[in-house]
Amino acid sequence: MSYRSAAESAFLLACEEEEELSKLGLALLSELAAKECYLARLCMMYLYDSGGVVERNSRLAQEWADSAAALHSRLTNPDDLYDAGLKCRWDKFRFNASDEDALHFWGKSAALGNGVALFAICDMTRHVRDSSGQWVENLKTAARLGSTEAMVELAEQEGVRGTHQETVWLRAAAALGSLRAKEMLNCED
Numbered sequence: 001m002s003y004r005s006a007a008e009s010a011f012l013l014a015c016e017e018e019e020e021l022s023k024l025g026l027a028l029l030s031e032l033a034a035k036e037c038y039l040a041r042l043c044m045m046y047l048y049d050s051g052g053v054v055e056r057n058s059r060l061a062q063e064w065a066d067s068a069a070a071l072h073s074r075l076t077n078p079d080d081l082y083d084a085g086l087k088c089r090w091d092k093f094r095f096n097a098s099d100e101d102a103l104h105f106w107g108k109s110a111a112l113g114n115g116v117a118l119f120a121i122c123d124m125t126r127h128v129r130d131s132s133g134q135w136v137e138n139l140k141t142a143a144r145l146g147s148t149e150a151m152v153e154l155a156e157q158e159g160v161r162g163t164h165q166e167t168v169w170l171r172a173a174a175a176l177g178s179l180r181a182k183e184m185l186n187c188e189d
Contacts, residue, residue, distance in 0.1 A: 007032050019053075042065075048064060065087075065095060082106060085101075088101035103121060106118070106121045118141060118150070139157075148177065151176075152180055167185075
């Protein structure tokens with residue numbers, strides 16, 4: 001099991017209502033964070049932001065955010081890079097970041113085969129599509145890399161809506177767990 005997978009499991013434990021389990025999850029997250037696990041540091045930030053197993057403490061949450069940000073230049077895991085992009089995009093002030101930083105991390109993640117990161121780039125740049133068709137090609141690549149969001153987006157493109165290809169993209173996304181695709185398919189029935 002990777003540190004990232006261990007952090008996911010530890011976070012679930014930390015969110016348990018049973019005190020003994022939540023404290024165990026917190027201890028495991030703390031150990032993983034000390035081993036420079038990016039996700040563990042983000043989880044610690046979240047726990048101090050929301051409270052529960054620990055008292056809410058915005059100062060400690062910011063310290064964990066700073067600790068996670070200190071790892072940004074060394075991230076190599078595509079999922080960590082994707083998460084870094086999310087933090088840069090949606091938690092700009094806490095991470096002292098910009099949209100360009102988000103695109104940078106998502107670009108690195110996408111280059112490592114992360115379709116969700118490539119879709120995030122497409123989603124963020126949808127308003128600046130060029131006439132070369134590269135935006136749609138990136139969307140197709142994201143779908144081929146498993147991004148259900150990209151599959152749904154492709155199904156909604158002009159020239160695809162109302163065709164058999166729309167149904168194929170939606171069925172593929174639904175098979176991979178997309179609730180939005182399932183809802184769209186049910187509306188077609």
